[in-house]
Amino acid sequence: MDNRTLSDAILVKKYVEGDESTLAILIERHQSKIYGFIYTKIQDRDICDDVFQDTFIKVIKTLKTKSYNEEGKFLPWVMRIAHNLVIDYFRKSKKMPMQRDTDEYSIFSYLSDSSLDVEKQIITEQIEEDLTKLLDELPDDQKEVIIMRIYQDLSFKEIADSTGVSINTALGRMRYAIMNLRKIIEKNQIILSV
DSSP states (O other), X not given: OOGGGSOHHHHHHHHHTTOTHHHHHHHHHHHHHHHHHHHHHOOOHHHHXXXXXXXXXXXXXXXXXXXXXXXXXXXXXXXXXXXXXXXXXXXXXXXXXXXOOOSSOOHHHHHSOTTSOHHHHHHHHHHHHHHHHHHHTSOHHHHHHHIIIIISOOOHHHHHHHHTSOHHHHHHHHXXXXXXXXXXXXXXXXXOOO
């Protein structure tokens, strides 16, 4: 039987079992969709090539460690990896430009953020410190969901999968975490704004 006619799920299974050729079929099958998605976000071919390659490096690592849960959703899973790598690219490129110091340009002029004066920066740091303390007051399961959802940008499905609970349980923990945070904020009269 020709591997090209097999479903994504079977190709993934065969790849995990050691048939390296099936990965090439998966890449070929979804390349235009994934690359097109990346290119709509980053309109630079070289960077798109890098992000596309990094996407499949991550796919390969996950499949090799057998930590991928096949639910017939190979393409959406790969698209989510690509999406996260695009976000990572923008985060990194905004933080640190790839330029050398010249007479007109200094890395220090870029790093100083004129939009935050010293007072706002101190207030922002205090808010972040207060938030960290607030999270520590939550039960562990609620704190874990908040961190995974807000700081790690995971979907509730991903949270449910990694914590071994249902999506409804993950949603419930988030709801209770927010309710508990509001109570703690009101009780301690904490102001969380600049």
